[in-house]
Amino acid sequence: MSKFTEQPEPSVEKISVLHEESIIIGFHLTEYMIRDIILNIPASTYALITDSNLASIYLENISIRFKNIASKLFLSKGNNAVPPRFISYVIPPGEQSKNRNTKAEIEDFLLSQTCTRDTCIIAFGGGVIGDLVGFVAATFMRGVPVVQVPTTLLAMVDSSIGGKTAVDTPHGKNLIGAFWQPKRIFMDLIYLESLPERQFINGMAEVIKTAAINNESSFILLENGVASIRDAVLNPKKDVPFQGATLETRTPAQSLLLTVIRHAAEFKANVVTNDERESGLRGLLNFGHSIGHAIEAILYEVLLHGECISVGMVREAELARSLGHLNQVAVGRLVRCLESYGLPISLDDKKIKKLVGNRQCSVDEIMEFMKVDKKNIGGKKRIVILSGIGKTLEQKATFVPDPPIRKVLSPAVSIIPVTSSSNLPNHVTMTTPGSKSISNRALVLSALATGTCRLKGLLHSDDTQVMLVALQNLGGAKFEWEDNGETLVVKGGGGNLKVPDKEIYLGNAGTASRFLTTVCTLVSAMSKTETRKTTIITGNSRMKQRPIGPLVDALRENDSQILYLENEGCLPLEIAPLGLRGGVINLSASISSQYVSSILLSAPYANEPVTLSLTGGQVISQPYIDMTIAVMDSFGIKVERLDGNVYRIPKGCYKNPSEYIIEADASSATYPLAIAAITGITCTLPNIGSASLQGDAAFAVKVLQPMGCTVTQTATSTTVKGPPIGSLRPLPQIDMETMTDAFLTASVLAAVASNNDAGECITRITGIANQRVKECDRIAAMVNELSKFGVTASELPDGIQIHGAKIQSLKSPEKGVKCYDDHRIAMSFSVLGCVVSNGTIIREKKCVEKTWPNWWDDLESKLGIQFDGLEIESEQDLLLTKNEIKVSKDKSLLFVGMRGVGKSILGKIAANFLNFQLIDFDKYFETTLSITLHDFVEKHGWAAFREKEFEIISSLLQAYPSGYVISCGGGIVENPNSRDLLKAYIREKGIVIHVVRDIKEVEEYLNRLNKDTARPKYGEAFLDVWNRREGWYKECSNYEYLSTTSNDDPSMWHHEETNFIRFLKFITGSDTNQINIEQKNKTFFVCLMYSDISSELQHIPTITHGADAIELRVDSLSNNSNTESFVDYVLKQFTLLRRSSSLPIIFTVRSQGQGGKFPDTQEKEMFFLLAQALKWGCEYVDIEICWSHDLISNLIKNKGHTKIIASWHDVMGTVKWDSEEIRRHYRTSEEYGDIIKLVCRAGSIIDNFKLQEFIGSLKTRTKPIITINMGVEGQLSRVLNEFLTPVTHPLLPSKSAPGQLSVSEIHQALHLIGQLPKKNFYLFGTPISHSVSPVIHNTGFGVLGLPHHYDLFESENIDDVKPILQDSQFGGASVTIPHKISIMKYLDHISEHAKLIGAVNTVIVEIDSNGNRKLLGDNTDWLGIYHSVKPLVRIDSTSSGLVIGAGGTSRAAIYALHQLGVSTIYVYNRTLAKITDLVTHFPTCGLVPLTSLSQTFSQSPQIIISTIPGTSVMEFPDEIFQFDKGVIVEMAYRPRRTNLLKKGEEKGWIGIEGVQVLIEQGIHQFKKWTGKTAPRNIIEENVLKKYNE
Ligand SMILES: NC(=O)c1ccc[n+]([C@@H]2O[C@H](COP(=O)([O-])OP(=O)(O)OC[C@H]3O[C@@H](n4cnc5c(N)ncnc54)[C@H](O)[C@@H]3O)[C@@H](O)[C@H]2O)c1
Ligand SMILES: [Zn+2]
Secondary structure (H helix, E strand, O other), X not given: OHHHOOOOOOOOEEEEEOOEEEEEEEOOOHHHHHHHHHHHOOOOEEEEEEEHHHHHHHHHHHHHHXXXXXXXXXXXXXXXXXXXXXXXXXXXXOHHHOEHHHHXXXXXXXXXXXXXXXXXXXXXXXXXXXHHHHHHHHHHHXXXXXEEEEOOHHHHHHHXXXXXXXXXXXXXXXXXXXXXXXXXXXXXXHHHHHOOHHHHHHHHHHHHHHHHHHOHHHHHHHHHOHHHHHHHHHOOOOOOOOOOOOHHHOOHHHHHHHHHHHHHHHHHHHHHHHOOOOOHHHHHOOOOHHHHHHHHHHHOOOOOHHHHHHHHHHHHHHHHHHOOOOOHHHHHHHHHHHHHOOOOOOOOOHHHHHHHOOOOOOHHHHHHHHHOOOOOEOOEEEEOOEEEOOEEOOOOOEEEOHHHHHHHHOOEEEEOOOOOOOOOOOEEEOOOOEOHHHHHHHHHHHHHOEOEEEEEOOOOOHHHHHHHHHHHHOXXXXXXXXXXXXXXXXXXXXXXXXXXXXXXXXXXOHHHHHHHHHHHHOOEOOOXXXXXXXXXXXXXXXXXXXXXXXXXHHHHHOOOOEEEOOOOOEOOEEEOOEOOOEEEEEEEOOOOHHHHHHHHHHHHHOOEEEEEEEEOOOOOOHHHHHHHHHHHHHOOOOOEEEOOOEEEEOOOOOEOOOEEEOOEOHHHHHHHHHHHHHHOOEEEEOOOOOOOOOHHXXXXXXXXXXXXXXXXXXXXXXXXXXXXXXXXXOOOOEEOHHHHHHHHHHHHHHOOOOOOOOOOOEEEEEXXXXXXXXXXXXXXXXXHHHHHOOOOEEEEOOEEEEEOOOHHHOOOOOOOEOOOOOHHHHHHHHHHHOOOOOOEEEOOHHHHHHOOOOHHHHHHHOOOOOEEEEOOOOOOHHHHHOOOOOOOOOEOEEEEXXXXXXXXXXXXXXXXXXXOEEEEHHHHHHHHHOOOHHHHHHHHHHHHHXXXXXXXXXXXXXXXXXXXXXXXXXXXXXOHHHHHHHHHHHHOOOEEEEEEOOHHHHHHHHHHOOOOOOOOXXXXXXXXXXXXXXXXXXXXXXXXXXXXOOOOOHHHHHHHHHHHHHHHHXXXXXXXXXXXXXXXXXXXXXXXXXXXXXXXXXXXXXXXXOOOEEEEEHHHOOOOOOOOOHHHHHHHHHHHHHHHOOOOEEEEOOEHHHOOOEOOOOHHHHHHHHHHHHHOOOOEEEEEOOOOHXXXXXXXXXXXOOEEEEEEEOOOOOOOOOOHHHHHHHHHHHHHOOEEEEEEEOOOOHHHHHHHHHHHHOOOOOOOXXXXXXXXXXXXXXXXXXXXXXXXXXXXXXXXXXXXXXXXXXXXXXXXXXXXXXXXXXXXXXXXXXXXXXXXXXXXXXXXXXXXXXXXEEOOOHHHHHHHHHOOOEEEXXXXXXXXXXXXXXXXXXOHHHHHHOOOOEEXXXXXXXXXXXXXXXXXXXXXXXXXXXXXXXXXXXXXXXXXXXXXXXXXXXXXXXXXXOOEEEEEOOOHHHHHHHHHHOOOOOEEEEOOOOOOOOOOOOEEEEOOOOOOOOOOOHHHHOOOOOEEEEOOOOXXXXXXXXXXXXXXXXXXXXXXXXXXXHHHHHHHHHOXXXXXXXXXXXXXXXXXX
């Protein structure tokens, strides 16, 4: 019962909304709430509606407490009083439930419970419940009272207040709803403790937003209270029961949490009260929402509302800044505050990227969505413009024109060049970002000083911001901003510091932590009212690892009491307020000069004058110590440096100068000065001059002056006037070692320094080697990017050399300047961009934020350089989505591999197929050096040979970069240089094929060849050589081909060749053998679950009936041999399969976790296998999306033409099609895959309908998807799936998944459910009674389970077929004599082939895009000939053919020959007139009429096609068989063996029987009608049976 102990009376705070105190905030409010509701909102039934997440945590507790309290309250009323009823209803969680269906469901529940007007509804949950249940209450019985119990932070501060209720529709979110004010809103903050962290962070966005628009002090609480606020929710203290219910038990963190939530809720309540129905004021709440909502609209399924508006707030604040209303200080504070709570500040945020994947949010899309914002008026966008933290420009949203919005949103800028008509200011005076080191020092000193100081040019960074807040918390000073953030007014506190009331949080600000450690020792306990007795400084986790030990040691030795609260030597520190004793302080200064500066800065405030003695040898960064002393001097304290490293600091108090100008950061200062130099204007920087200690400060005098600028410098200011545009002079030689960061600025100027009468305009910059290891290799980057402008530049070992170009000759980089995420590259190229006449795109504009966040604003508003916002495809985006070109087809192709594997033969085939020249490396070597390999090795040794080999292969690749096939020597990989060369070749998109063969076979083969002395011997065991080289071959090749034909058996080379050409076609992309995703009919793949397929090969043709692909389940393979590795075994299996079927192969390694056999622990091994499949040129590779992102994306990068099936299987059967989880898997699959595959498990048939709904809900789907439910209950999903349904076959040993069906079963099922109506097919013509066509097609229909039927329709008169053609059941027809031409008049259109042949033999029924039925006339006769002949002959430019006969069939024969590439076609016929007709019909086919066959052919025919009746008694003279091993095609099929066939075969020719051609033709016809490949082997069997009858 302890769970239900009574709650203490809670201390609550109330907020009034619409003049009633209906919002109640506190901790542990359940009982309070129940009493309040029962007493103040009387009802007979209280119906609590919640979601299943919350129900499981809270419902039981609430229900029991409700019943207890109700009965107690009513007991006291007397016996007759009936306590009210408590009922509850639970819906699924998430936005998916916020729809009309769920609303109806809840209403039905209420009605079934006989709820009446006398019902009070309690909406217990997040915004989804609040909106939905609020809407139910608004309409149930025309409106019943509702109580909102928000349980998410978002719901508390936003959705529960204001009475807006709604549901979503497929047309958009919140489109149907009502205003319905809740009677009460109970914010029990204890509920937040169970909230997932991401949901909590989500709500913080609204909290921060509200503070940002109206309450700076609340914002400061948020800025400083990060750790407490997060802890109060995420790691709450549980010291006492019901902690926080009463003020006594409430922790400070809880109080702070309550305060910030109350502030946010109050503001919303206030707005609602003054402005219930949306108008001006309410618009303020939309800060961040104009852009945020647009992002949300695009990414709503992936991102939460708060995440979107967080990004929106940053963008809108930047917009305000660019419009000149908001300073960078405020933007920086906002950004840091959002970030510190874990909110994203841009869509590039890593966490966001992970969620969003490849989905883009383009500027156009965002602008488009912003158009429909409710706040807009007449197309003009309205956005809340912040004018400071806690302030807005207007008390409502402000009109903003499109261009500035677009600019802010755009990731890239396009700089508009300066022309004579540009409105450039003549003379610009501007301050540039301050030096970070000086900013930090000046802040500390001005705060510790007496009097008021105006700090100008302070750098706005994390460090300075944190420092400022900390000094404020220490009560050390007051700060105020002036001049739009350019001046900080410091009212110094004279060193009177107090113990802050909470810990000081420093984030990761290193300098601040060092400087403040000593400052905190200065705190002295001043008053007794202070609650804390010590000062604690802490930071984020990174900070907690940074060392501070030596400083703490020195201070402890000086009697300061400092404790490490966590790790020894690091923050957090607890510092006692004892003041600093002073006297001699010893400090080890060899680690950081910041320790020294820390003590120096605070030393004047010690009780005794300090003598600081630096120990530990070498003092590092003396200039920084000098800087500290110099700044101290400006604030009135003079440090004396004694001998050695000893400093004496007098006691005293700093005095604030009325103004202190913080010196500019000298590197940043170079950019505006360079703009003056390149555009010819004058620029003055008042905050940096000759007295500066920063090296880069010499830029003006040492670089700009000699280049032709006029430079005037005072101690603290610099003015540069540029020469007229185009007249900068080159600097022949400059050492920039003392100002390395400025070399980029110098380089872009050197690029246009072309004014040198004396000749060359080369600038050489040296001394900058360190720039190679900055954000990027800046020297390389500079050379690269300059070249895009047409500027020649080259790298020097420690510098760069640049050829100055005339400005007019500069090109605009086509895809813009790439910044390598380096701020200096972006800023320097924006200098160059000022003069490039066609404009310059800088790709990543955001990278300037590191040092000059408002650089682009300053460039425009201060320097007068205009630019446009612009969006260009980022290079990264291209990575996963677009099929990156892995290889270039034209580059020469290389073969590597052991001797004897068949490189030369395969090389020849490749050369032939690609039309490349073949170079055999060994032969080339011998010819060029005029020495045999053998002799060379004999004479010079192996080492020399390998070197020579490398030399020659390099020169070969240089000389023959494209159009060659180079077969390399076996040992090429022995030389590391050669290996590097091959690897580089692959990187440059070359193809290197590693040819492998069973290594034992190779050894035997080579042994037999031992007479071969042409090649050098290994001199060691063959297998040792192979073992050494194997890994090298693999790393030096991007493809691998297993040759299975022994060199001794040339007859097998035909098969090898077919297979190898398929491989070549695939890797070069000329024919990838993949399924056309455009095709309309269903496709299937059959899963092979064998452990060894070699014994099953004879079944493959049958098993694959109706399939469009074959899946090789690699995880079910198992090799029994222990001499062969699994990978080698898999390659053999894969190759066997590829040789036994032309269907594309799906390579799948299914893991145990996803229902397969591959061990879940072997992730690396799995990806190795998958990578091999890519090397082997497999058409499809299945990747399970559950593996690590890096492995997957690395693999995908190398996919080449392989299509990736990104799959996910719910083996446990716990995931539903309407869940958020399945959507997440969908998005991940979509990101990785070319094909998406999602498999769940069906519990009932309903799950199949859910699946269909899921498919229907995918709005814009561009990639094919496979969705299946496993299990018998899921069979319907297999019937309905469209693309690549996995199927089984009765001949297979086991199904690969429960519920799997065969193609035939699926077709039958489709027919029965009305999705595949029966069609009738016919043969038109006469005489046709002996035709075998019905056997062909009916066999096909039968085997595949298709319901169709094929019949003869014999008739003389073509008009008889008309009614058949018009019948809606008509499915298609074969056409033979005498109708092949006359049928055309009934057809809607004729295919190109049929037109060219002049005959139709196939009628196809098509349904066009408007659903209209169309009849197409086509011709498959020629296809029968073409495909029968193609595999048997090699056609070249001299090939000729002979067609016998000149009737209708001869046309198809001629056309087929022509398509095969035969250039000379002899046509023999007894009557010349008929041939002449053919010649006129085929004018360009190279026809040669013959009236006699007994003659000498100028090119003896290689193919003979006979189209005369088989019974003809014609004589065939020997002359026509002169060609060696030609092919005869007999078109007549009765008798089966004609005279021609007999005679030809006697002569050694290959004969093709008429029936074979007919079957081939029929198979193409079948495919055209049904989209399916006909079952050839069974058709052949049945046709021959009929034939022999
Ligand atoms: N009416 C308005 O003025 C208004 C304003 C803003 C947002 N909204 C609406 O609010 C909805 C978003 O609300 P949300 O962000 O609260 O999301 P939500 O209601 O979907 O809740 C988020 C998730 O957290 C779970 N959850 C809620 N409270 C929990 C708790 N205490 N412990 C554990 N889990 C908990 C929920 O079950 C859910 O899975 C959107 O539909 C949006 O349109 C309405
Ligand atoms: Zn919002």
